[in-house]
Amino acid sequence: MNNSLKQYIDLHDQNLKAINSHSATQLNSLRQEARKVLENATLPPKGSDDYEATDLNEALAPDYGVNINHVDLSRESTTKFRCEVPNLSTCLYYVFNDTFRPSATAGQSGDKASVESFQNTKHPEVLAKHYGTVASLNNTCTALNTMLAQDGVLIYIPKGSATSKPIQLINVFDANARLMAVRRLLIVLEDDAQAKVLVCDHTKGDQQYLSLEVVEVIAGRNARLDYYHMEESDNHTTRLSQLWARQSEGSNVLIDGITLTNGFTRNDYHIDVDGEHCDTHLLGMAIATSSQHVDNHTLINHNAPRCHSNEMFKYVLNDNAIGAFAGKILVKPNCPKIDAYQGNRNIVASPTAHMYTKPQLEIYTDDVKCSHGATVGQLDQDALFYMQTRGISLPVAQKLLMQAFMSDVVDGVRLDTLRDRLRHLVEMRLSGDAMICESCELKK
C-alpha cells in the first residue's frame, strides 16, 4: 500500500465511530466494503497504463484535513456568492467545502424534482436503492471516496417529471487550513424524467484543497439529462473526480466537462450504455496555462445494440501546461448497429507544454461504425497570415482561431443561454481576463 493512501486508511480506522455517526446512514453500509478493497489496493504509479501523465500518489500525498465531525466551515453566507448565468434562471444550491446549502432561489420551481443532502433527504429509499450501484469500488479513488463519504447531494427526478429550471450546484472551497472535501453527487432520473444540471467549482483563499468526487448518474428509460461541469478553481486546487453513469433504453445523456482554470485535475468518466436506442454525448474542453494539469480519462461501454455515442475533447495548452487524454470506446459482443465517434483535438501553443493522448477502440461486434481521431498541432499558419493581411493583429487572430477551435464543444451545450455564457467565458479565458462573474464576490 502506498503511504499517501495509507494516511487516509489510518484516518478512517482511527475515527470510524465519528465518521459513522456524522454520516447519512445509507453510506455506512458500503464503507466497510470500500475499506476492505483498499486494504490490498495500490495507487497506480505515474507512467503506468492510463496514468501516463498523472501521479495520484503525489496528488494524495499532502496531509489534507478531512472534516470528519462535519463542522460547518463555511464562513460566508450564500447571498454573497452569485454565480448566476445571465438570462438563465436556475434553482441554485451550494456545497461549501462538503456541506450542502440551498439558496434562496432553491426549491422554488414547484416541480416534483428534489435536490437534497443525503442526510436530510425525504427520499431515503431512493438513496438506499441507488447509492454505490453504478460506481465500482475497484477504482481506487472511488473506493477512497466511499470509505470516507459522509454526505452528498441527491438530485431525484421522479418518473415522467421534468425540472422547469436548470439545477445549478456550486461547489465552493473556502477554509483556513489545508482541506480535502469528500463530495458525492447522485443523480437519479426515473423513466421519462428530464433534467438539466450545471455544476460549477470555485475556490476562495489560498489554501491547498483537494476535491475527491464521485458522481453517479442513473438515467431511466427515455430519460434525458444534460450535465455540465465547469471548473473555475485555482492553481492550488486538486480535483480527482469519478463520474459513473448508467443509461437505460432510449435515454439521452449529455455530459460536458469544462476546465477553464484549475491546478491539478484528473477526471474519469465511466459510462455504461445498457439499453438500446440510447444517445450519449460526452464533451470536454480544457484551456490550460502556467502549470495547470488536466487529465481526462473516458470509457464508454456499449453493452446494448443500436446506440449512438459521440465524444469530443479539446485542449489548448500554453506555458508549462500538461494535458492528457485517454478515451476508450468498448463495444461488447452481440451489440450491432453501434455508431460511435471519439475525437481528441489539441493545440500545443508553447514549446514547454506537453500533451499525451491515447484514443482507443475495443470492438467485439462486426456490424458497427466506430472511429476516432486524435490530433496534436498548432494554429493554421495560413489562416493566421490571412487574418493579418486583413489588419487583424496576431494575438487577436490567434484568439479568434482558438475560439473557433473550441466551438465544437461550446456548440454542444444544449442550453442556449449557457452556451452564450460559455462562449463569453472562453473568450475571456483566452484573453487572459479574470473570469469572475461580474456580480460575484468570489474575487481572488
Add this chain to the structure above:
Amino acid sequence: MNENNINNKKKQDEESIINQAASEEYRYGFVSDFETDVIPKGLDENVVRRISQLKNEPEWLLEFRLKAFRHWQTLPLPKWGKVNMPDIDFQAISYYAAPQTKTGDKKEIDPELKKTFDKLGIPLEEQKRLSGMAVDAVVDSVSVHTSYRERLAELGVIFCSISEAVKDYPDLVRKYIGSVVPYTDNFFAALNSAVFSDGSFVYIPKGVRCPMELSSYFRINAAQTGQFERTLIVADDDSYVSYLEGCTAPMRDENQLHAAIVEIIVEERAEVKYSTVQNWYPGDKDGKGGIYNLVTKRGICRGDHSKLSWTQVETGSAITWKYPSTILKGNNTVGEFYSVALTRNYQMADTGTKMIHLGKNSRSTIVSKGISAGHSENSYRGMVKVAPAATNSRNYTQCDSLLLSDTSGAHTFPVIEVGNDSSIVEHEATTSKINEDQIFYCNQRGISTEDAVGLIVNGYARDVMKKLPMEFAVEAQRLLSVSLEGSVG
C-alpha cells in the same frame, strides 16, 4: 424469385463460401524429412554455452549471451498484450536444431532441403532465378544457404548468415549487435540474446545501392523447437537496400515459439526498406497449434536525412506480438510503417509500431490495416513520441479495422505524446464491417460475393500492398485472397 428466396439463397451462398474458406488448408504445413541435430530440451547456462560452442563463437559473444541469460532469468513473462498468452514452458523447448548436411559440405545443398525450398517456391539456385534476388535461407536454427554472395561481394555488400559474420567480420558485428535492441529491452529480447542461433547479417558500404533485393527465408521444421534468429542490417552513409523476409512452418498440434530480433542501423542519407510477409502456421480452425510469433524489431535512423521503411503483411501465427519501431534520431529523418494484419479462426495479433522522434524535422507515417474474421482478435498498438528537441516533426497515423464476423474483435490502442509546439501529430482510426452496399453493387454487376469481398479487401489493403516489392506483393495478395475467401458473414 421473391425476396425471401433471394435472401435464403444469399445466405446459403455465404455459408458455403465460409465453409470453403474454413476448410482451406495451410499450404506450407508439410514436414520435411531431413535429419536434424537437436540439442536436448531445456534452458540453463550450459545450454547457452553449448550453443555458443557448437557455433565456435568468440569469448565476447558468449559473454554477451550469458549476460542476457542472467538478465532474462530475472524477468517475468510479460502479460500486457491484448492476446491470451498461455504460460510458456521454456524448459520444454529445444533451443538449437540444425539440419544435417549429408555431404558434409555446407555449400552443397541437401537434396531433401532443396526439395523443401522448391515446394515453398524459394529458389536457392541462381540459374533458376528469374528476378535478381539474393536469398538467405534459415531452417530451424541454422542458415543453410545464401545465394548470390559473390556478386554482392564485388560491390562490397556483405550478405551472409550472422554466424559467418561473427567469424568473418567480428568487429562489425560487435560494434552493432545489441546497439538498437539491448538485451535488457524486454523478456523476449533477453531470451533471444541468450540463445539466438542464426539469422542474416547485411552490411551495405558507403555510397552503394544494393543492386538486388536481399531476402531471408525462415522455416521452422523440427518439432518441439523454437526459432530464435537475429537479423542485423547496417546501411552506411548514402547507401540503399531493400530487404525481404518470409516465414513458414509445418502444421503441428503443439505451439512453437519464434522469438526473433531485428536490428537496423541507418546512417546519413541512407535508406532501408524492410518488408515482411509473415505466414507462420496459424493453428487449425479450432485454434490448436500454431506459432507464437513474439519478435522485437527496431531500427534507428542515426544519420541525418536517413529513411527506414517497414512494410508487413501478417497472415500467420497463432499469436503475433510485434512492433517494428523506428527511432528517428537524426535531423530530417523519415520513418514509415505500413501494415496489413489478417487474423481468422482463433488467431490473436497485437501489432503496431513506435515512432520516436528525437531529431528536428523528422517525419513519420503509419498506415495500419487490420482485418479480423472468425473468432480472432486483432489489435493495433502504437506509440508516437515527439521529444521536446524534435521541433517541426510530423506524424500521420491511420489505422483502420475491418470486421468480417460478429465473433471477432478489433482494437486500437495508440499513444501520442507531444513535447513541443511546432510538431503536428495526427491519428485517425475507423472500425467497421464490409460495406453491404459495395457488395450489393458488385453482385449487381455479376461479381460473386466471394470475389467482391476479395476486391474490397484488396482495395482496402492497397495502401500497404503497393509499398511491397513486386515479388512479395504477388505472394501477399494471394495470401490475403486465400485467407479471405468467403469470410463475409
